[in-house]
Amino acid sequence: MPAKSDLPQGTLDLLILKIAALGPIHGYAIAQRLQQVSRDVVQVPQGSLYPALHRLENRGLLAADWKETETGREAKFYRLTRKGRAQLETEAASWRRLTEAVGIILRLREGGAE
Amino acid sequence: MPAKSDLPQGTLDLLILKIAALGPIHGYAIAQRLQQVSRDVVQVPQGSLYPALHRLENRGLLAADWKETETGREAKFYRLTRKGRAQLETEAASWRRLTEAVGIILRLREGGAE
C-alpha cells in the first residue's frame, strides 16, 4: 500500500523553499529530492509542482535561470532570493509552532488540561 | 503581535475529531478549547468551524444531539461515531507520518542525505 500523502495547503511552498535553499536546482529534481528524502511520504505531482514554482517566482521568493543539467539538457534552475530566505524562516517557524500545538492537542486525554 | 496561524487544509477536521473524542461537546466550546489548549496558536473562525462540523456530520464521523449547556442554553452536542474514531486514528497517523517527513526535510543541510 502506497503512502498516499496529500500535502496540506501551504506546506508545498515551504518544502520547495527549503530544498531551493540548499543550492540551485530545477523543478523536476526538487520533486525527486523531496520524494527520496521523505522515503515516498512526500510525493509532488507535476500539476502541483509547476504552479507552485511559478507562484513562488511571481512573489519574488525564487529566481530562475536556464542552465544545463549534468546530463546535458536545458532546465530551469531555481534559487532562493533574499526575500525567499526570509520567507522560508518565517514559514518554518510557523510550521514548528503549529505542529507543536497540534501535537499537544493530539496527546490530550480526558480530564486533561487547565 | 498575535500568533496568526491559519490552519492548513485538512488539519481542522483532525483537531475537531480529536476534541470530540474526549467527550460530547458543542461547536462553540470546541473552538474555545482548541484556542486555550494551544495557547492561541490555533484559532478557529466560526466561518470555518460550522461548515467543518456539518461536513463531518454528513460524512458520518460525528453525531449530534441538542442538549442544554451548563449555563442553561440549548446547544448542539457532538460526539464521535465509531466511524469517526477510526477516521481520527487514520488521520492522526497520517499527520504524524507527514510531520516527521517534513521535519526531516526542514533539518536538511547542504551536502546532506541520500
Add this chain to the structure above:
DNA sequence: GCATAATATGTAGAAGATCGAGGTAACTTC
C-alpha cells in the same frame, strides 16, 4: 428599560491550493 458583550448557531461568497489529466519535446536504450 436599553445598550453592550458573550454565548451559540448558521449562511454566502471570494480566494487559494491541490491534483488528475492532458500536451510538448529531447535524449537514451534496445
Add this chain to the structure above:
DNA sequence: GAAGTTACCTCGATCTTCTACATATTATGC
C-alpha cells in the same frame, strides 16, 4: 523506431478556508 525517462507546461474540477453577515438568548452595566 518504440518505449522509457527527463523536463517543461496548462487547464479545470474540487475542496477548504476565511471574511462578513445574520440571528437569537442570556448576562451585565447604567
